Amino acid sequence: MSLRLSTVILPVRRWHEGGKERWQRAEELGFHTAYTYDHLSWRTFRDGPWFGAVPTLTAAAAATDRMRLGTLVTSPNFRHPVTLAKDLVTLDDVSDGRITLGIGAGGNGFDATALLKPSQEPWTPRERADHFGEFLPLLDRLLTEDVVSYEGEYYSASEVRNIPGCVQRPRLPFAVAATGPRGLKLAARHGQAWVTTGDPKLYENGTPEQSLQAIRGQAEKLATACDAIGRDVAELDKILLTGFTPDRPLDSFDAFVDFAGNHAELGFNEIVLHWPLPGTYFAADEKLFERIATEALVQLGGSTAGA
Numbered sequence: 001m002s003l004r005l006s007t008v009i010l011p012v013r014r015w016h017e018g019g020k021e022r023w024q025r026a027e028e029l030g031f032h033t034a035y036t037y038d039h040l041s042w043r044t045f046r047d048g049p050w051f052g053a054v055p056t057l058t059a060a061a062a063a064t065d066r067m068r069l070g071t072l073v074t075s076p077n078f079r080h081p082v083t084l085a086k087d088l089v090t091l092d093d094v095s096d097g098r099i100t101l102g103i104g105a106g107g108n109g110f111d112a113t114a115l116l117k118p119s120q121e122p123w124t125p126r127e128r129a130d131h132f133g134e135f136l137p138l139l140d141r142l143l144t145e146d147v148v149s150y151e152g153e154y155y156s157a158s159e160v161r162n163i164p165g166c167v168q169r170p171r172l173p174f175a176v177a178a179t180g181p182r183g184l185k186l187a188a189r190h191g192q193a194w195v196t197t198g199d200p201k202l203y204e205n206g207t208p209e210q211s212l213q214a215i216r217g218q219a220e221k222l223a224t225a226c227d228a229i230g231r232d233v234a235e236l237d238k239i240l241l242t243g244f245t246p247d248r249p250l251d252s253f254d255a256f257v258d259f260a261g262n263h264a265e266l267g268f269n270e271i272v273l274h275w276p277l278p279g280t281y282f283a284a285d286e287k288l289f290e291r292i293a294t295e296a297l298v299q300l301g302g303s304t305a306g307a
Contacts, residue, residue, distance in 0.1 A: 003264050004032040005297055006272045008072055008241070010282070011036050011051040015059055019051075022275065023060040026067060029293040033068040033100060034060065035272065040078060041110045044281065054087045061095035068098045072241055072272065073177045073195065075106030076131040078115055082157050085142035088172060089162050097167035102195055102239075103139075104177030105132035129182045130154070136176070136186050143171035175239055179218050181225070188225035193237035193270070198245040208259075211245040216266050239270040243282065249273075250284040256292050257299055264300070 013019035026034040038053035092099045105128045134152045150157040166172045173192035187194045199214035226233040249259035276284035
């Protein structure tokens with residue numbers, strides 16, 4: 001399976017002040033997929049511009065023709081399966097079947113507390129996993145069945161209709177972000193792809209070799225989860241969202257080629273790079289970034305980025 005190269009475009013620019021052009025440039029460069037974060041805000045960007053993922057992707061769908069589009073990642077932190085399903089059916093229609101839903105349990109941060117009363121405590125990791133364990137199967141049903149009724153501990157649906165359903169059949173693909181046992185089981189059962197950012201404990205003090213070993217271990221656990229339900233793990237794409245490991249793949253062209261090759265050997269077939277943003281956590285040389293987009297996969301012996 002050929003290695004693909006994708007990008008994340010953070011929703012921080014006004015659409016008519018450079019936002020639209022960035023998505024179009026991503027398609028020109030041949031990226032397989034352009035994703036965006038589905039947050040209300042994120043880390044150091046909290047006090048600056050930050051636009052909604054679904055409207056941004058809708059606009060991007062109208063501004064591009066070939067490139068896939070998606071979220072990395074949507075979570076239950078401020079979403080409900082019923083309303084999300086309706087948005088996704090519409091977005092998949094507008095894009096003519098080019099949407100991938102990156103989805104995970106979510107984490108701490110602004111999204112996790114924005115809808116809570118001041119007296120409420122944020123969800124614990126176990127509570128996030130509990131919500132996700134109910135959220136994802138219900139969303140799967142909502143996107144594949146014409147009429148859904150459901151009553152659970154956290155979510156309900158009463159004769160919800162999503163006709164005519166997704167352009168992509170039986171539904172748009174799920175790329176499930178997970179590293180723990182419960183999340184990996186959900187990825188094995190419901191995912192068309194699996195997403196990891198590596199082991200966050202290694203980001204500051206770990207080595208690239210330790211990170212590779214940790215990611216290898218995550219992939220092995222995914223394979224075990226697939227085996228447990230009789231699914232071939234090779235059916236799932238393996239996506240690595242970069243920027244959260246000890247590696248520095250955007251330091252040079254050769255650094256990226258080595259990084260991508262090492263992870264391709266672990267079975268990853270999609271590497272996702274953040275579009276450079278000067279003065280931020282994702283600052284990088286944009287000319288180098290564009291060279292990587294257009295030349296790196298050829299050097300690795302894979303397909304072009306958009307294939």
